[in-house]
Amino acid sequence: MEYVNPLTGFRLDGRRPNEMRQIRGEIGVVAKADGSALFEMGNTKVIAAVYGPREVQNKGQQMDGQALVRCEYSMANFSTGDRARKSKGDRRSTEISLVIRQTMEASILTHLMPRSQIDIFLQVLQADGGTRSACINAATLALADAGIPMRDLVTSCSAGYLCSTPLLDLNYVEDSAGGPDVTVGTLVKMDKVTLLQMDAKLPIEMFTDVLQLAIEGCKAIANYIQEVLLENTKKLECMRGS
Amino acid sequence: MLQSKSFVKKTKQGRVVKVVREHYLRDDIYCGSVICKVCDTSSARLSSAASAILIIDTNVVLHQIDLLENPAINNVVVLSVVLEEVRNKNMAVYNRIKALCTNAMKNFFVFSNEHHRDTYVKEMVGESPNDRNDRAIRVAAHWYQSHLGGSTQILLITNDRENKKKAIEEGLSAETVESYVRSLEQPNLLDLVVIPTSLDVVKEEFDDPRPSKRKVIYHEHKPMSEITSGLLHRIYHQGKLRVNRYNPFEGYVGSESIGDEIVIYGRVNMNRAFDGDIVAVELLPQDQWTEKSLIVVDDDEDEEDDVHLVPSSVDDAPSNANVAKAFAGSAPTVSSRPIGRVIGIIKRNWSSYCGSLEPMPLPASNGGVAHALFISKDRRIPKIRIQTRQIGNLVDKRIIVAVDSWDCSSKYPFGHYVRTIGKIGDRETESEVVLIENDINSRPFSTQVLACLPPLPWSLSSDDLANPHREDLRHLRVFSVDPPGCKDIDDALHCTPFANGNFEVGVHIADVTNFVHPGTPLDEEAAQRGTSVYLVEKRIDMLPKPLTEDICSLRSDVERLAFSVIWEMTPNAEIISTRYTKSIIKSCAALSYVEAQARMDDSRMIDPLTTDLRNLNTLAKIMRQRRIERGALTLASAEVKFQIDTETHDPLDIGMYQIREANQMIEEFMLAGNVSVAEKILRHFPLCSLLRRHPIPTKEMLEPLLCTAAAVGLDLDISSSKTLADSLDHAVGDDPYFNKLIRILATRCMTQAVYFSSGDLTPAEFHHYGLAAPLYTHFTSPIRRYADVIVHRLLAAALEIAKLPPIFLDGPRLTEIADNLNYRHRNAQMASRASVELHTLIYFRNRPMDTEARIVKMKANGFIVFVPKFGIEGPVYLTSKGDKGTDWTVDEAHQRVTNTSTNVSYCALQTVKIHLEVVEPQPHRPKLELTLINM
Incomplete structure (x- = not known):
């Protein structure tokens, strides 16, 4: 299968290899939550809702030096159309929950909120590849919306390697091609990688290219997220009427 | 610059699913014309010199690809919608149009109309995908017209009447292929135009050659829907049709659904299917299962057996299982094998064929259109009816013809002339026919490939000496033994006695992978060619000449890089230890088999080299004996050797190839080297090693041998290779040639050994029957076989000298490579045989x-x-x-x-x-x- 047309250089959906899908972020989509956001990468659409910092529900888990971060990832049953997947509690969701929790925890200043708990709920509404990345981006927006102190914005993007070409931001078709899928999460200002996952084998020379491409993608997303936050802050300013 | 537009598409994958995909439309796609003032012209391919820019319809690409490949057709825009349609309909044509679009000599430009903001069209309600695509082509043509602002004429070439009509209504200029080619005023080009038989084109342009004979000869093919449901209900059976090479009126369809081969007799039952087509077959009622067995086919056509070379394996031999069973002369008997007839063709295997025109009286008017029958050299292909305007030129020529259609009212398929190879009977022409028929690429290497060669003249560099992985073995007395005049010397040997009576024996193989790096054009070309091809008068190299004959060739008295397998052996030829290393060697002598044999036989010679030869020969004899005891078969082949006139290249003399002890000695060490390497690479890479296996022949395959043997009162035990080898040894008749004859008969019952990836089969299947070895591979001839190059890379990775190229991690790709190697290897053998047959005829x-x-x-x-x-x-x-x-x-x-x-x-x-x-x-x-x- 030609995932990159050898004659025109375009991918199946008309992108060039180093182009991302269209992204869109929106803050404040769940009224009841302390912070919430919607994030879209092409046809992948996720909602993040953040509760906390609040009292620890299970006292046994309470920590004196830092806040407890919990994360729950689930996919809506309608998110995949015919591609039926089990939601909640299966191995895949548990793994992604854990990965996202660890990634976000690395950025949240947990020591400022001892003996408290922060819950991040992630719901995939539409899945078209790259749900992991979209969830992390949504969670960042929601955490910022909730006013939780963070070291830096965490953004994530994936990249793959198909038809001897590094490809940015794989969609479902490209993802299921069986090639490597490198998901990267970065702290952009600090220029640090907090998440790096890959499920296939890839020679090291190509891996560096793919990783670099994914990091570039993260930077682009960070720029966009900053814009969204700025926009939101301006809106809040207007609402306060100053 | 990104515009998102989602669209909904329904696809069928067993069940109906709805697929939603994003479709980005862009404004940064350029028109590709050098005269354009708006677009970026850096990647433009359409020149300003031509009078018009051609936009071609899908049917033109699908049916007229031979014409498009002609240099006269230029300045063409291929729309992505066309490419996509072609890819879905015919992969072979798609690959050819792809090659055209990347060919620097042709100005073919691919325009991504589907992703361009102005040329994307959405399917309208009630519009069929076909109509939508036609509309997309017209919209793109319009865009070109307005974009280039009338500075160049835009011409839509289509054979679809409806599309042409609409285009003209919309103000575009449109022409059919034929009228366009006519306007070019090159009459010979018209031969390349496929005459469309569908109703798409205005009927007046097509006059049936023999209207009086318009009657139905073949049954109408069943519609696809009926075939699919028939296959599902097991009324019909699906399989690939293989036509008997020796009797084109007999074909076999290997059907999985009934687990047996269905035999098909006669052209009517074959119902216009070609060899290699995937067909749907219906079984005939059991009482019609009759068989015939005659050399001469009783049909109205003049077809008969030709004299040919002795088949070297069962794959080359005519299928004759039925001959052995039902042999009652002309009286038909009821057969146990199912007999059927083709009711539909699922996938065509049409391509172009080599052959000549059937002799016929020349038409009076020279230059007018003449109808002729083309006879393919491949006897499995029926005669093909073509139209030509140059009949006078073609009658005594070998030509290539492509098949276009086969109507059920026509006895023979319709085709068109592609090109002329040369005069019939000419040695060069016939040699080229051999190459073309066997799909062998004999073109010179491209500049990109030659650019990968190291600078010439090559000599050993200090880097090679300093390389810690490369052992300096120049002090060893290394020598090579090859056929006389051999220029591509892959292998050399050495043998040093130790004080304790043991020997150090080394096999040194040319280090081709030091020069051929994975992923380079050179590597890709070699992988494609797969093997060097040896014809009687010439050799078609897998690697460019400097590598084949100089840099890699282990010639005498020059320092060369090698990959060595070194054993310590007891005088009883027991291997005590094995090591593998990259090395530098300096061969002291490049002997021929005759020379080596003469040295060994001459008891007066006691120089060190001759002593080495004798030691090696002693070891080889023990190894050979042990191998035969294990059950290896010594089979015989009837290889012939020509003496060729150096001036005319015509054969002067012909004789059987003589096998000497020296040949067997070299063979023995090469086998040992291959086995050692196979063990090593499999240990390190159990899932991606390239090995060679030889399947155990089935009882049916040995049937003809047993039948003949029984007739002369010989009882062969075929229960294992060991028992077969023994009974072959005991088969001694009243004359000296008897045993060899039986062995030749046995050889042709065997299938060929094949390459495979170790990840695809279970270890039990790795067995090599002929050599009675559990593991085998090819390591010793990397200059002339690509399989050996792969094995060299695996061995280097196993020794941690080099990294394993990523291709080995891709299982399906590796299988593909192995399949290609088998295909090329087989074709190379067929070509060699055909070349020998040709020279026999000349002789x-x-x-x-x-x-x-x-x-x-x-x-x-x-x-x-x-x-x-x-x-x-x-x-x-x-x-x-x-x-x-x-x-x-x-x-x-x-x-x-x-x-x-x-x-x-x-x-x-x-x-x-x-x-x-x-x-x-x-x-x-x-x-x-x-x-x-x-x-």
């Missing part, structure tokens, strides 16, 4: 002679004889053709044919005297004829 052209022959198989009206002296095999007729009431009766059990009136009889393996002569029953069709000389 006998002026030298009719009488010689001895052995009968190998009985037929109803004659027998097949084998001529040991020349390694050829062919039919001898006892009765003249057409004469069906014969006096000869065939006794199948005893393989004996007897004349009832004169009581003369012939039996299998009997020696007969025959006369060999080249005859020309039809002009330009020389063939070798064997006739019996009555004793």
Whole structure:
């Protein structure tokens, strides 16, 4: 299968290899939550809702030096159309929950909120590849919306390697091609990688290219997220009427 | 610059699913014309010189690809919608159009109309995908017209009447292929135009050559929907049609659904299917399962067996399982094998074929359109009807013809002329035909490939010496033994005695992978070619000449890089230790087999080199003996050797290739090297090693051998390779050639060994039957076989000298490579055989002679004889053709044919005297004829 047309250089959906899908972020989509956001990468659409910092529900888990971060990832049953997947509690969701929790925890200043708990709920509404990345981006927006102190914005993007070409931001078709899928999460200002996952084998020379491409993608997303936050802050300013 | 537009598409993958995909439309796609002022012209391919820019419709690409490949057609825009449609319909054509679009000599430009903001069209309600695509093509043509602002003419080329009409209504200029080619005023081009038989084109342009004969000859093919449901309900069976190479009226369809081969007799039952087509077959009622077995096919056509080389394996031999079973002459018997007829063709395997026109009286008006019948050299292909305007030129030429269609009212398919190769019977022309027929790439290497070569003249560099992985073995007395005149020396040996009586034996193989790096154009070209091809008069190299004959070749007295396998062996040829290393060697002598043999035989020579040779020979004999005890088969082949005139390249003499002890000695160490390497790479890479296996022959395959053996009172035990080897050893007849003859018969019952990836099979299947080795691979000839290059890379990775190229991690890709190697290897062998056959024919052209022959198989009206002296095999007729009431009766059990009136009889393996002569029953069709000389 030609995932990159050898004659025109375009991918199946008309992108060039180093182009991302269209992204869109929106803050404040769940009224009841302390912070919430919607994030879209092409046809992948996720909602993040953040509760906390609040009292620890299970006292046994309470920590004196830092806040407890919990994360729950689930996919809506309608998110995949015919591609039926089990939601909640299966191995895949548990793994992604854990990965996202660890990634976000690395950025949240947990020591400022001892003996408290922060819950991040992630719901995939539409899945078209790259749900992991979209969830992390949504969670960042929601955490910022909730006013939780963070070291830096965490953004994530994936990249793959198909038809001897590094490809940015794989969609479902490209993802299921069986090639490597490198998901990267970065702290952009600090220029640090907090998440790096890959499920296939890839020679090291190509891996560096793919990783670099994914990091570039993260930077682009960070720029966009900053814009969204700025926009939101301006809106809040207007609402306060100053 | 990104515009998102989602669209909904329904696809069928067993069930109906809805697929939603994003579709980005862009404004940064350029028109590709150098005269454009708006677009970026850096990647432009459309020149300003041509009068018009052509936009071609899908049907033009699908049917007229031969025309498009002609240099006269240029400045073409290929729309992505067209490419996509072509890819879905015909992968072979897609690859050809892709090659055209990347060819620097042709100005073909791919325009991504589907992703361009202005040319994307959405399917309208009630519009079929076909109509939508036609509209997309017209919209793109409009865009070009307005974009280039009338500075160049935009011409839409389509054979779709509807599309053309609409285009003209919309103000575009549109033409059919034929009218466009006519406007170019090059009459020879018109031969390349496929005459469309569909109703798409205005009927007046197509006049049926023989309107009076318009009657239905073949059954209409069943519609696809009916075939699919029929297959599902097991009424029909699906499989690939294989036509008998020796009898084009008999075909086999290997069907999985009934687990047996379905036999198909006759063109009517084959119903327009070609060899290699995937067909749907319906079984005939059981009472019609009759078989016939004659050399001459009783049809109105003149088809008969030719004299050919002795098959070297079962793959080359005619399928004759049924011959052995039902052998009752012309009386049909009820067969146990299912017989069927083709009711539909699922996938066509049409391509272009080599051959010549059937001799016919020239039409009076030279230059007008003439209809001719084309006869393919490949006898499995039916005659093809073509139209040509240059008939006078073509009658005595070998030409290539492509098939276009086969109507059920036409006896033969329609095709069109593609190109001329040369004069029939010309040695060069016929050699090229051999290459084309076997799909062998004999073009010179491209500049990109040659750019990968190291700078010449190459010599050992200090880097190579300093390389810690490369051992300096220049002090060893290394030498090579090869056929005389061999320029591509892959292998060399050394043998050093130790003080304790053991020997250090080294096999040094040219280090090709030091120069051929994975992923380079050179590597890709070599992978594509797969193997060097050896014809009688020339060699077609896998690697460019500097590598083949100089840099890699382990010539004497020069320092060369090698990959070495070094054993320590006891005098009993037990391997004590094995090590592998990259090395530097300096061969001290490049011997020929004859020289090596002479040295060993000459007891007066006691120089160190000759002593080494003798030591190696002693070891080799022990190894060989041990191998034979294990059950390795010593099979014989009837290889012939030509002496070629250096000036004219015509054969001067012909004789059997003589095998000496020296050949066997080298062979033995190469086998040992291959086995050692196979073990090593499999240990390190159990899932991605390239190995070679030889499947155990089934009882059916050995049937003809057993049948013949039984007729002469020989009992062969085929329960294992060991028992077969033993019984072959005991098969001694009254004359010295008897044993070899039996071995030759055994060889042709075996299948060929094949390459495979170790990840695809279970270890039990890795077995090599012929060599009686559990593991085997090819390591020793990397200059002429690509499989060895792969194995070299695996071994280097196993030694941690080099990294494993990523391709090895891709299982399906590796399988693909192995399949290609098998295909190329087989084709190379077929080409070599065809080349020998061609030269045999040239040789006998002026030298009719009488010689001895052995009968190998009985037929109803004659027998097949084998001529040991020349390694050829062919039919001898006892009765003249057409004469069906014969006096000869065939006794199948005893393989004996007897004349009832004169009581003369012939039996299998009997020696007969025959006369060999080249005859020309039809002009330009020389063939070798064997006739019996009555004793």
